[in-house]
Amino acid sequence: MESDYTYTEAELIQGLKARNQRVFGYLYDHYSPALYGVALKILNDENAAGDTLQEVFLKIWRNIDRYNEEKGRLFTWMLNITRNTAIDMLRSKAHRFEQKIQDVGDDVHLYTGHLAVYQSTDHLGLSKVLEKLNKEQRIIIDLSYYKGCTQEEISTILNIPLGTVKTRTRLAMIKLRNLLKTL
């Protein structure tokens, strides 16, 4: 971190709107690991994730005037930009539905054996959470949030009726919340 001053979210937004480059640097230093983690999880490719991260920060810088505080916090907005940009890139790379499932299979190995490959800032917490989530809960959260799967796709992958996808999603998130409390 280059600056020891802590900005509030309101100050960040104001600074970005004022084209303050120091505020932009601070934003990058504080949020790039989380956004890069999202891009890398979606794309499974360090080069593509790096390109995505760069594009995301330029979008934040250029489009800060479109940010609407009533719709959510700044971080939520930045996460949505990251997810949409990375999922766009994933689709443009002609990844198909089967490829998404394949990626999840690969992820299972990553979680269990090779966490050190991704220099996670909190891989102990992550592995603790992932151990406790069952496969179905992990698939619902990861495939929908990180791969942009639809309800229909989740219903096909898990072989459950379309009508129960929402309730299973709720159960998965409740389980996740409880696990996060124990950290």
Added chain:
Amino acid sequence: MDVQRYISSGIIESYVVGLLPTQEAREVEQAIGLYPEVKAAVEACRQDMERYVQLHAITPPKGIRKRLMEVIENEDSPEGETLLPEELRDPVLEEDAPSAGFKLSIPRERIWQYALVLAVVLLIISLVMNVRYANRHKALKQQHEELISTHNKATADHQSLQSKLQHTEQELLLLKDPAFKWIRLSGNSKHAGQFATICWNPQSKEVYLLAQSLPEPAADQQYQLWAMVNGKPVDAGVFEMGPQRTALQKMKDLAAAQVFFITLEKKGGNASPTPDQLFVSGKVNG
């Protein structure tokens, strides 16, 4: 609306993880605006999700920050503009929602436009060539017809010359043959200056006549050749005038004759000569 039931239906969580189709997501956004409890539930769920996301945080490669700072420092210059992704250049056209596949439609239409223009150009070229070749075909056909008619004429000329040549060769043979006697018939008094020639072979009995300077008869009249055989006139046949006048004409065969003479008779000839119509006559020598 039963807000609690709505919250516990799972729609909030589905919205936050991005499972909902556009229409349903819009309904949730409306509910957020209307019900503070819904807004709080969505916010709590987002924070859970964001804590989960933070667990995946990874420090990005070093170079990215430096490149970004360069881009935003130079963004107001034209060079800096080129460092931006295309969609972020002025005027700003940022699209938050995923939009894969949208960009392809315009170039694909262009391809059809180009193909159409090309097809029309090819059609025009083809039409021009067609007209040109049709004209050429017409000209060649005319030339071909002219050549055929020239050829036919040449063939006819050749045939007529061939027959003339044969005739001339035959006449030449008669001239060379010593067995033929040549008798000159000439006119007296009112027919003075008129003459014809007879060519007669007493052995083969052949008689040929060369009409020469006899005047043209009327259409219903014809000259007739006679021979005096032992004091009696013998018919030797009628002959043609006009173009045939300069050619040797074969007459009836005669075994004997002392005098040849020609009278003008009605067309087709008479059985006996008309005395006052005598034109030319000549004696056979020896």
